[in-house]
Amino acid sequence: MSEITPDELAHRLNALAPRLSALVAEAEATWIARHEGGVGDGRPGWRPFEDAFPTFYQFTNRPPR
Amino acid sequence: MSARLRSFTGMRGIATVPSYLIMQPTTLCNLDCAYCYLPHRGLDRRMSIAVAEATAATANQWAAEAQRFSIVWHGGEPLAAGRDHLAALMAPFVGVEHHVQTNATLVDDAWCEFFLAHGVRVGISVDGPALRTAQRVDRGGRPAYDRIHRGIEALRRHDIPFAALCVVSQPEPGLAGELYDYFCALGCYALGINVEEQEGVNKRSNAHATDSVRQFWAELTQAWRADPRIEVREVEWAVRYAGAWLADGADDLLPRYIDPIPSIGCDGRVVLLSPELAGFADERYGDFASGSVLDTPLSDIVSAAADSPAGWIAEYLVGVEACRSSCPYFGFCGGGHAANRFFEHGRFDGTQTNHCRNSKIGLLEGVLDHVRDHA
Numbered sequence: 001m002s003e004i005t006p007d008e009l010a011h012r013l014n015a016l017a018p019r020l021s022a023l024v025a026e027a028e029a030t031w032i033a034r035h036e037g038g039v040g041d042g043r044p045g046w047r048p049f050e051d052a053f054p055t056f057y058q059f060t061n062r063p064p065r
Numbered sequence: 066m067s068a069r070l071r072s073f074t075g076m077r078g079i080a081t082v083p084s085y086l087i088m089q090p091t092t093l094c095n096l097d098c099a100y101c102y103l104p105h106r107g108l109d110r111r112m113s114i115a116v117a118e119a120t121a122a123t124a125n126q127w128a129a130e131a132q133r134f135s136i137v138w139h140g141g142e143p144l145a146a147g148r149d150h151l152a153a154l155m156a157p158f159v160g161v162e163h164h165v166q167t168n169a170t171l172v173d174d175a176w177c178e179f180f181l182a183h184g185v186r187v188g189i190s191v192d193g194p195a196l197r198t199a200q201r202v203d204r205g206g207r208p209a210y211d212r213i214h215r216g217i218e219a220l221r222r223h224d225i226p227f228a229a230l231c232v233v234s235q236p237e238p239g240l241a242g243e244l245y246d247y248f249c250a251l252g253c254y255a256l257g258i259n260v261e262e263q264e265g266v267n268k269r270s271n272a273h274a275t276d277s278v279r280q281f282w283a284e285l286t287q288a289w290r291a292d293p294r295i296e297v298r299e300v301e302w303a304v305r306y307a308g309a310w311l312a313d314g315a316d317d318l319l320p321r322y323i324d325p326i327p328s329i330g331c332d333g334r335v336v337l338l339s340p341e342l343a344g345f346a347d348e349r350y351g352d353f354a355s356g357s358v359l360d361t362p363l364s365d366i367v368s369a370a371a372d373s374p375a376g377w378i379a380e381y382l383v384g385v386e387a388c389r390s391s392c393p394y395f396g397f398c399g400g401g402h403a404a405n406r407f408f409e410h411g412r413f414d415g416t417q418t419n420h421c422r423n424s425k426i427g428l429l430e431g432v433l434d435h436v437r438d439h440a
Contacts, residue, residue, distance in 0.1 A: 006393040010069065012433060013310055019436045023290065024308035027301065030293045 069310075073389060073396040075319025078382070079337075079371040082127050085135035085164075086120065086363075087328040087340050088112065090146035090154055096168050096209050099200040100232060102265025104344045106141055107204070114153055116333040116358060121157035123363035128160040137164045138185075139328075139340065144171040148179050155183060162186060166230070168201065169216030170209055177223035187227040189217060189253070193244045200234065221252055229253035234261040236273055236281035236423065245288035248295060255296035258285070260423040264341050264408035271409075271419045278423050282431025287439065299424070303432040306397045315396045323385070323399070325367050333359040335366050338381065339404035347407075350377040381406065381413040388416050398425040 013020070093109040094101070128134035136158055143151065143165050155163055162184070169189040180187055192198040195210040202208055220227050229248055233240070248256045260278075263271040282299070289297045309315040328340040334354040336343040342353040355378070356366040370378050385400035392398070398421065405420040406413045417426075 004393060009393040013307070016433055016436050017311060019440060020307050020433075021311055022440075023286075023432075023436055024304055024311060026290065027293070027304040028308065031301075 069313070069315065073316050073319060075316065075321055075396075076323050076385060076389075076399040078322055079325050079367075079374065079378070080320075080322035081325075081368050081371045082131070083325045083327055083367065084131070084133075085137055085324075085326070086124055087137045087139050087326065088117070088120065088154070089140065089329065089331050089343070090138055090143050090151055091141045092331055092344075093145045094140055094142040094168070095145050095170060095203065096142065096201055097204045097206075098202065098232075100234060100261045100267050100269065102262070102267045102341050103141065104266050109145070110331045111146060111150060112154055112329075112331040113333075114157075116329065116331070117154040118157045119333065119358040120329050120363055121159070123358075124161060125157075125159045126364070128158075133162060134160070135162045135164055137166065139166050142168055142171065144176060148175065152179070152183065164188065166190065167216075168209065168213060169220075170212035172216030172219050174219055174223070177219050177225055180225055181223065187220060187225055188230060189213070189220070189227050190230045190232070191217070191251075192232050193247050197240075197244070197247075200232075217251065226254050227252075228255040228257070230257045230259055232259050232261055233281070234269075235277075236260055236427075237277045238280040238284065241281050241285035242288045245285060245297075249292065253295060255298065257298040258424075260420070262341075262405060262408075262420050264404050265345065271423060273419075273423060275422070275427065278427035279431040279434050282428045283435040283438070286432045286435040290435075290439075299428050300432065303397070303429050306429070307432065319396060319399050322371075325370060327363060327367060329358060329363075330354075333357040335363065337367070337370050337378065339402055339407075341404035342407065349412075350407075353377060377403075377407075377413050384414040384416065387414060391416055392421075394421075394426050394429060397429050 089112060091109055091111045092103070092105040094103065094106040097106070124134065124136065138151065144167050146154070164186045166188045167190070169191065179185070191213050192201060195208065198210045198213065199208060201210065201213065217227070229251065231244060231248070261269065261271055263269060285297065286300050289300045306315060306318060309318045323338070325337045326340065328336045328343050330336065330343050334357050336353050337355050346352040355370050358366070374382055381403045384406055388398070388400040389395050401416060401418045401421050403413060405418040406415055409418045409420070
């Protein structure tokens with residue numbers, strides 16, 4: 001895989017920002033709908049991922065707001 | 066702007082309290098998957114009750130002070146320990162969540178009743194439709210797929226929710242959609258994709274063509290976006306990172322400290338940070354164990370590693386800092402995992418691994434490729 005610099009990655013993220021925003025908005029709508037549907041065992045939700053996959057780092061899909 | 070990709074502050078040093086423990090009730094696995102990393106999976110070395118009690122002495126304190134604390138029964142195949150023994154091992158723990166990661170082949174009605182009675186959260190391992198799962202075989206080389214599905218059917222009969230882990234040996238175009246459809250139909254509520262890793266006794270190369278890896282993740286993103294009915298760990302993690310980037314909050318996403326992830330072997334020896342190192346030894350680093358719960362409280366073992374890291378752990382922390390200073394993906398990744406560094410590089414202070422390329426860099430780039438190509 002080719003090496004990429006911070007500048008190049010930042011440029012790519014910024015160049016894609018409008019489309020990326022649309023994907024993020026859709027994802028957040030999904031996460032919120034899951035949450036409103038009731039968060040619990042055995043249902044998709046926002047959570048630290050070790051909820052479903054305990055052998056994983058502590059990342060979350062909880063929306064920032 | 067690129068300063069935002071150079072100034073991540075999380076994952077600096079090791080936390081003194083983990084969020085979960087991994088317990089090995091037995092080394093034995095009833096399967097012999099082609100890509101398995103475990104060195105002693107043909108031997109039935111069982112954890113003693115004394116090891117569970119010694120572990121629980123610390124874990125119960127941690128659990129009492131945390132909102133949630135998990136005990137993950139991992140293997141070998143944890144169900145190969147048997148219900149009575151697993152129940153006896155679980156008995157000393159109080160106030161914790163129990164999880165099991167199983168190949169599902171031994172799951173039947175009796176095991177389902179056990180899961181319900183003990184509040185065990187279930188993760189199963191299957192790699193997709195029968196042909197995609199063909200590397201999961203027993204010691205006679207017979208495919209395990211039908212037995213896996215009988216186990217899954219038992220879980221469904223008992224309305225036991227389950228997450229699924231899928232090993233992908235060859236991430237390539239055309240695969241992701243097939244897998245996503247399969248797992249949606251399977252009935253799992255969450256899916257995690259583990260691109261096969263070169264670690265432990267698995268010496269197979271995990272070097273893949275960049276474009277294939279990125280296309281795999283792009284297609285998985287597309288499939289999830291079109292019908293996000295299940296959680297997809299990697300895609301949602303990447304989208305969450307992208308959202309944080311857009312909100313200028315990406316530095317808030319990584320945990321402040323590295324979770325020590327203590328793995329308690331069947332003999333009580335504790336390996337931190339990467340469960341995959343358990344059972345291995347190296348001339349330079351020894352056996353990677355930080356102590357044994359049979360002679361030292363687990364809290365002391367973890368605190369010692371966090372407060373005064375030494376040996377391979379100190380070298381690993383040097384490696385994490387090298388990742389932080391050199392890799393623009395650090396804020397998304399948090400640094401290469403210890404086992405991947407060791408098994409790919411032979412040491413812990415290197416940086417980018419094939420695992421990074423396949424499962425972190427290729428993932429984020431694949432999500433961005435999807436975004437580039439889809440309005």
